[in-house]
Amino acid sequence: MSQLDLGVRRFGRVNWLGLWTLIRREVMRFMVVWTQTLLAPLVTAGLFMLIFSIAIGPGRGDVMGVPFIVFLAPGILTMTVIQNAFANTSSSIVVSKVQGNIVDTLMPPLAPLELVIGYVTGAMVRGILVAVGIAIGMVLVLGMSIAHPIWALVFVATGGALMGSIGVVAGIFANKFDQMAAITNFIVTPLAFLSGTFYSVTALPEVLQSIARINPIFYLIDGARYGFIGVSDGAPGVGMAVVCGVTFLVMALAWWMIKTGYRLKA
Template identity: 70%
Template sequence: MHENAPFSQGTRRFGRVNWLGLYTLARREVMRFSAVWTQTLLAPLVTAGLFLLIFTIAIGPQRGDVMGVSFTTFIAPGILMMTVIQNAFANTSSSIVISKVQGNIVDTLMPPLSGGELVLGYLAGGVARGLFVAVALAAVLGVVLGIMPAHPLVALVFVVLGAAFMSALGMLAGIYANKFDQMAAITNFIVTPLAFLSGTFYSVEAMPPVLREITHLNPIFYLIDGVRYGLIGVSDSSPLLGFCVAFGATLAILAVAWQMFRTGYRLKA
């Protein structure tokens, strides 16, 4: 039966989606990070806790309140979101680049999976890892700092959107990089600066006008600002504007990733 037919038993398609293949890829991506949870889930929590502790001790007493809340409370949502996006990016980028270096990327490309199904499968793993980290960090912030989400649904939407955006960006990086040092260069010179220069540890209103305008061009700023609004009820910009910018940027990156998978760009020898 032709693979584009509404139902094909050989490829387990129902309609135009290979649900079994999509589920298998998504499950593989989730199991890949959960099998080494001390490295992929516990380590980020420890790193986030160290960030919070060091900045609180070194800067907190001198900084005073920021936007009506304590400095520690202000930076906590930013650290949470920074941890989420770094882990979502690492999940998809490492999965693809490791498969390319080891030469087994063909095992992912050979099954009857379309470009869209490949994107969704990898995306599921990245978003799941981001959500696990976010929930764990939110619980710690609630217990240690007493931070209870001011707008839980808003916080959840921005966490999912941030994990999706960085998962998609991780796909692009993983597809483009053919070696680990190329992947490290992308992380060090693109992802890390975008994450740190996005209002994680400061309010952009305190920045010079030029730097403030540049920051507003960074989609990650809106993701961190949206989570901050969801958790503690304060933000530098409109959450609705942030959602529109982040959602549009996520769709654009996903479209590029889909095109790369569809054409086999830097994937097929």
């Protein structure tokens, strides 16, 4: 039995203090620069809503039985949440690798699964805070009411977990900021924009509908839309099952990468 195993066992099956410390560090990372990590996404989401409202105008017909701007709001909220959740974990790991202090995270007696949970929880907290801010704006400015609050919260939290996990994988894979930017620009952003954020997938040809349903972000957007305004392209239960399954697989990959030291140890 290795010294690391003995060290972990001294704390019991779960190193709760170490896990809480990592979560607190990840939360404090974005809280100390809240104008960039919390306020800026709210402004960006507001600008998206304003631009679409002005560009399309009141002449745009209803979508799925609701005004277009109301249909659009949950998609903008969820897209903002997943982008920030991804950025939280990916930037944390990449910055640590570039600065050479990733060892400070790997050395403490934390199991690989505890490291994954710590990073992902920080991303979830950031995503939920961003979602709360945007939701308050939706209620105050658009006069919306939240149709199914529990579904809305569950999809927002699960979206933060999924994208936080993807951020861990991307952060471990990338060795420099250019690689991280490429992953964001060519993978994460297209998945977010081509997921039904700005339209109902039923408006697409059947072939494109089938392709869209391969994208797990579609189920996040669709489920969150059901939670906030009560309409969706698919069953929320099916969407949640898909998202949870994908999240589990990505977290398992992140766990394996940390356990084996993939791109983390020289």
